Amino acid sequence: MTAMPAVAITPQTFKSDVKPVWCPGCGDYTVLSAITKALAMLELAPENVAIVSGIGCSSRIPAYTTCYGFHGVHGRALPAATGLKVARPELTVIVAGGDGDGYSIGGNHFLHACRRNVDLTYIVMDNRVYGMTKGQPSPTTEPDWDSKLAPEGTGLREFHPLVIALASGANFIARTFSGDPNGTAKLIVQAIRNPGFSFIEVLSPCVTFRPEQRGWKQLVRPSPVEPTDDPARAARRLMTDDGFNLGVLYVGNRKPYQPAKAPSAKPADLEREFAL
Numbered sequence: 054m055t056a057m058p059a060v061a062i063t064p065q066t067f068k069s070d071v072k073p074v075w076c077p078g079c080g081d082y083t084v085l086s087a088i089t090k091a092l093a094m095l096e097l098a099p100e101n102v103a104i105v106s107g108i109g110c111s112s113r114i115p116a117y118t119t120c121y122g123f124h125g126v127h128g129r130a131l132p133a134a135t136g137l138k139v140a141r142p143e144l145t146v147i148v149a150g151g152d153g154d155g156y157s158i159g160g161n162h163f164l165h166a167c168r169r170n171v172d173l174t175y176i177v178m179d180n181r182v183y184g185m186t187k188g189q190p191s192p193t194t195e196p197d198w199d200s201k202l203a204p205e206g207t208g209l210r211e212f213h214p215l216v217i218a219l220a221s222g223a224n225f226i227a228r229t230f231s232g233d234p235n236g237t238a239k240l241i242v243q244a245i246r247n248p249g250f251s252f253i254e255v256l257s258p259c260v261t262f263r264p265e266q267r268g269w270k271q272l273v274r275p276s277p278v279e280p281t282d283d284p285a286r287a288a289r290r291l292m293t294d295d296g297f298n299l300g301v302l303y304v305g306n307r308k309p310y311q312p313a314k315a316p317s318a319k320p321a322d323l324e325r326e327f328a329l
């Protein structure tokens with residue numbers, strides 16, 4: 054029989070004492086609360102969960118939780134999380150970050166994390182801008198978004214993260230909206246339970262540099278179709294999608310990558326390997 058936890062696990066269990074410094078109204082607040090709700094729904098203990106991030110407003114998430122956290126280098130969250138999961142397969146590993154962190158400097162890691170299919174849950178808070186560094190366009194910024202830093206827009210076609218995730222081998226692909234914390238929490242639960250690399254795009258408005266994104270709540274809708282496990286059908290749907298269909302869009306059957314023997318995680322062994 055599994056022993057019952059001595060203290061009930063609630064979303065509060067996962068909230069640290071660090072007060073978020075996000076702008077009032079930033080979508081990332083509700084993503085944080087969706088993550089803590091999801092972990093409580095899964096009845097995980099904080100010491101069995103690690104949240105890994107790079108740099109950006111959205112990448113501050115680990116500091117705001119009581120789980121193990123790694124707030125690393127810009128764009129390098131996925132390789133750090135991959136190493137952690139391979140070495141400590143018993144941990145639930147979540148990766149959190151933004152579209153700049155994940156698709157610009159971290160774009161190459163995104164492709165290979167999907168390809169490797171290690172059992173991670175990657176949550177990208179996409180606000181189509183670099184929030185932390187004051188409003189530069191990101192790979193998901195619309196080509197005609199006019200701003201002081203990119204007058205008349207970049208003119209560059211947007212990156213399509215869900216299509217790229219599918220083509221690269223991600224095993225679970227979903228989209229949600231930060232304005233729906235309960236729906237987002239349920240989706241995170243599904244993503245964590247699904248073996249392999251799970252990718253969730255969260256439309257999370259940057260109210261400071263993209264105030265017009267407050268209008269997303271009028272545009273989002275539940276996906277009109279059930280999730281598919283057929284990559285060809287999923288590709289067609291995603292290629293024609295307008296970016297506002299919410300829900301699980303693809304669930305594959307790929308076996309997650311996990312070496313039979315986890316590499317040694319003992320620092321002394323690593324030091325010996327690097328000794329001159």
Ligand SMILES: Cc1ncc(C[n+]2csc(CCOP(=O)(O)OP(=O)(O)O)c2C)c(N)n1
Nearest residue numbers: 108109110111127151152153154183184185
């Ligand atoms: C190697 C490196 N290059 C650039 C930066 C500067 N930098 C910090 S955060 C950031 C972009 C953040 O945008 P995003 O990931 O979309 O997150 P948001 O702040 O919008 O949540 C950049 C370019 C950095 N910290 N390190």
Ligand code: SF4
Nearest residue numbers: 076079110184259260
């Ligand atoms: S700058 Fe944008 S992304 Fe960053 S905290 Fe403010 S609203 Fe959120």
